[in-house]
Amino acid sequence: MTKLRNRITGPTAMAALAGVVAAAVVLAVAELIGAFFTARATPLFALGSTFIDFTPPKLKDFAVATFGTNDKAALFVGMGLTIAILACVLGVVAYRKWALGVLGVLFMGAVIVACVVTRAGVSAVDAIPSVLGTIAGLVVLRVLMASVWRLKEPKPWPEAPADQAADDDARRQGAGTSRRGFFTAAGITAVAAGVAATGGRLLGAARNNVAKAREALSLPAPAKAAAAVPAGVQSPVPGVTPWLTPNNDFYRIDTALSVPEINVDDWELRVHGLVEQEVTLRFKDLLDAQLIESHVTLTCVSNPVGGNLAGNAKWLGLPIREVLARARPKDGADMVLSTSIDGFSASTPLEVLQDGRDAMLAIGMNGEPLPLEHGYPVRMVVPGLYGFVSATKWVVDLEVTRFADNKAYWTNRGWSERGPIKTMARVEVPKSFAKVPAGKVAVGGTAWAQTRGIAKVEIQIDNGDWVETTLSTEASTVTWRQWSYEWDATPGPHYIKVRATDGTGEVQTDKRADPVPDGASGWQSVMVTVQ
Known part of the structure; x- marks a missing residue:
């Protein structure tokens, strides 16, 4: 001792x-x-x-x-x-x-x-x-x-x-x-x-009074309000993720170790590069603009098969296509490099930001100003693309350029240049390794294929036939869709698999792939024990 x-x-x-x-x-x-x-x-x-x-x-x-x-x-x-x-x-x-x-x-x-x-x-x-x-x-x-x-x-x-x-x-x-x-x-x-x-x-x-300023900020009414959410979007199975994700529960994956705190009076967005005219926007310009509102499901490219790095929210913002129309991109441009105030950048295909989808410079989330950790005062929201190529938070710069000329933050680190979201379905109830009683067991979950929609979700018990589940109401093709199934469970260990078919008729692939370089793929399999 x-x-x-x-x-x-x-x-x-x-x-x-x-x-x-x-x-x-x-x-x-x-x-x-x-x-x-x-x-x-x-x-x-x-x-x-x-x-x-x-x-x-x-x-x-x-x-x-x-x-x-x-x-x-x-x-x-x-x-x-x-x-x-x-x-x-x-x-x-x-x-x-x-x-x-x-x-x-x-x-x-x-x-x-x-x-x-x-x-x-x-x-x-x-x-x-x-x-x-x-x-x-x-x-x-x-x-x-x-x-x-x-x-x-x-x-x-x-x-x-x-x-x-x-x-x-x-x-x-x-x-x-x-x-x-x-x-x-x-x-x-x-x-x-x-x-x-x-x-x-x-x-x-x-x-730093940014948090207080955010609380005091009043958002303008949208010129185009979000479509009314139809009845029946929520799966009837208890325990399935809420169709609308509360701000506090919305996933956060980014490179910012300390959340940037930006005063709205200091914020500005520069649009430049291969454009006929450079454009500079201040926050007041956004408040005075004709804003749109839309429910959009976002997904992280790091989300594994069956993972929870996805969320659905109602966003308020200015369509990016209108900003680009002011700048007038030159012939040959095919990408917009968006940059955050902390140096993060994302490469978004130019045509995606100019088509009919509700890609926007968002200032509101679920009826309130963006939370600081989700990009306050302004972030990008682009339906159909993984966040690493589209969802730049605390955005301060848009450079119209070419994929051949510029690389984004994660592209330089081995990820793909473009990130269209893959069709995915997950089982949320029952959880993997759960023990459930024999008899009627409620099974439910969520599926997504943003911009294509979900046409069908099928379930397979052990090695049996694929059986269609009951789909909840679809709000739009850019939001996720929930499903449910009543399973007549018999005692013993069982495996539950699920797959989705998107609105174009393409069935979710069973080929397993890691998230790198362009998102995970494969069918989720959940093991449960019936007692």
């Missing part, structure tokens, strides 16, 4: 702890000072965003498949553990050779600064919080390390003289006092760092 205590409270372990405390100070000071700069100037945001930018598609797909909409929380946990481990190593290095420790800290500071200044919409001035945080961390590391250096234990004497033994006892008592002083200082510094980080976050929130 004594040996274990000595290892835990020994100089090396204390040096590692000093490194962790110093790293906490770096982040806390940068967070506090960053409250007076752009949100993208803080180290955690910059490091995390840079990591996301360089994440290989397969790793990104694994993160979404494993953690779903909690992928960013998982990233923060992983970053925290990584930073703690590196800080421990730097602390030990600094204890053994201070100059190397300083170089290590300065190198990490340089990496953070590089991550900050390379973010979209960030200037060199925004590196100040990281620079000052690094300096503060070095000072704290030096102060704590000075205490650790005084803790070197005297070597034991086999038969020490009385005066030497007394001297050693005094030194050991002094070392014990120094240990207590070190842990006290480290604890107080860590608490102070936590308070500073929390204060910085609260101060930043207090200085």
Whole structure:
């Protein structure tokens, strides 16, 4: 027990702890000072965003498949553990050779600064919080390390003289006092760092009134209201997803580690590139325009077979075809590269934005201004395409161009240029591995094939025949459609498969494909046990 205590409270372990405390100070000071700069100037945001930018598609797909909409929380946990481990190593290095420790800290500071200044919409001035945080961390590391250096234990004497033994006892008592002083200082510094980080976050929130401005924003009535939702769109099976997805439940998959907060008075959209005339829109221009309203189902390309990364909402916005009509695209243009304020970009086929579908610059979602995390103040909504090529949030730039000349964010990372949504059906009730009683069992779920509609959904029990289910009412071809089936279940394990046929008569393929590069495909199979 004594040996274990000595290892835990020994100089090396204390040096590692000093490194962790110093790293906490770096982040806390940068967070506090960053409250007076752009949100993208803080180290955690910059490091995390840079990591996301360089994440290989397969790793990104694994993160979404494993953690779903909690992928960013998982990233923060992983970053925290990584930073703690590196800080421990730097602390030990600094204890053994201070100059190397300083170089290590300065190198990490340089990496953070590089991550900050390379973010979209960030200037060199925004590196100040990281620079000052690094300096503060070095000072704290030096102060704590000075205490650790005084803790070197005297070597034991086999038969020490009385005066030497007394001297050693005094030194050991002094070392014990120094240990207590070190842990006290480290604890107080860590608490102070936590308070500073929390204060910085609260101060930043207090200085930014975007959330309050959003709550006070009144949306105009649409010139063309959404078609009335017909009766019977909801599946009668209890537990099936609501036909209209509440804003709080709508999936969120994007590359923004920190949600951009944009003042509507500062927002503008530039339309340029291969156009006869550049167009600039302000938010007031959208409020004064002839807006349309439409129910549209959106789907993420990362959605696995049977996954829940899809949602249906009522959107309010300006048709993009009208904006493009003002700009007048030149011959040869075939793509619009949309860019978010955080640097994300998407490649959308030009013809899709000019045809009759309700592709829009949306400002409203389910009767209220867009939630901040869903693109406030303006985002794109394009029926029939996966979000990675169409649903740009916090959009600030539309460049009319060619696929041959420009690549979007995910296209540069191995995903396809165009992303038409594939026909998909899923079983929502009963859940996989559920146990249900024998007899009549209600089975239900949802299917989608945006712009084509759903004509039929079939179910197969084990290896039996495919049987048509009962379709709920179809609201439109750009929204999902629900289904239900009454199954006469017999005891034992059973597999339930489902497939859809779209409005063109094409049956959902059974060929399995991963989400990369253009969306998952295959039939979902759910195993249940009938008791």
